[in-house]
Amino acid sequence: MLVVLPETTRHQLIHRAGANVRLPLGRDPREEQLQPQRGMNPYVNSRDREQGDGSRVQRPTGIHWRYGLSSCFGDAGTCFFSSFCPCMSYANNKKRLDYLQDQGSGDPEHGCVCNSDCCFHFGLTVCCGLGWVLQLSTRGALRAHRHIEGNQCNDCLAAFFCTPCELTQESRELGYEENSQNFSMGFT
Numbered sequence: 001m002l003v004v005l006p007e008t009t010r011h012q013l014i015h016r017a018g019a020n021v022r023l024p025l026g027r028d029p030r031e032e033q034l035q036p037q038r039g040m041n042p043y044v045n046s047r048d049r050e051q052g053d054g055s056r057v058q059r060p061t062g063i064h065w066r067y068g069l070s071s072c073f074g075d076a077g078t079c080f081f082s083s084f085c086p087c088m089s090y091a092n093n094k095k096r097l098d099y100l101q102d103q104g105s106g107d108p109e110h111g112c113v114c115n116s117d118c119c120f121h122f123g124l125t126v127c128c129g130l131g132w133v134l135q136l137s138t139r140g141a142l143r144a145h146r147h148i149e150g151n152q153c154n155d156c157l158a159a160f161f162c163t164p165c166e167l168t169q170e171s172r173e174l175g176y177e178e179n180s181q182n183f184s185m186g187f188t
Contacts (some may be wrong), residue, residue: 062149065169066176069158072168082167087131089167091118094138096174101145106178132159135166142170146177 072079082089092111099107117134125131139155142148158166 062147065148065150065173067169067172069162069165069169072165075168075172078171079164079168082164082171085113086163086167087118087121087125088113089164089171090121090131090135090138091115093142093167093170093174096178097138097142097145097170100174100177100181101141105181132163135159135163139166139170142173146173148173 067074072082078089092113094117095115096107096111099105121131121134124134136152136155136159139159140152143150143155158169
């Protein structure tokens with residue numbers, strides 16, 4: 001059932017919500033997106049925002065994963081490794097992400113495959129099949145660090161149903177971040 005509110009009722013509802021503008025029927029300017037302009041990053045989504053002087057500026061809302069979940073075969077070695085040793089792949093990704101967040105650059109050792117994180121993941125996987133649960137925090141931290149769009153539900157589905165692809169996607173995203181950090185510091 002569709003209910004159409006008269007213009008005055010709509011204005012009253014909007015005014016009560018704290019907005020001081022009167023919206024035409026069927027349109028909400030807060031939901032409009034600016035078209036990408038020359039020089040903008042195509043991976044960044046943005047919504048326009050009105051400043052105090054009435055001008056509109058774009059603010060980023062997030063970027064997409066640089067590599068899709070189903071493009072895990074683009075890095076066949078990591079995909080193979082993640083398929084048969086997800087605990088080691090998880091530990092490697094976690095160490096690389098921790099180093100990147102702490103130091104602001106790529107890990108010179110390029111991660112580590114056997115540490116306490118690996119053992120804990122292995123134990124959870126062997127005992128009750130719940131090693132994938134540990135991957136949720138790492139994926140969430142990577143999304144937050146890179147401002148990647150997504151939510152915990154999607155992270156959970158990816159980790160549960162597609163563990164090798166999810167780990168490979170994280171590894172490739174970390175590799176891109178590490179390479180861009182090293183390049184910007186002059187290390188290639």
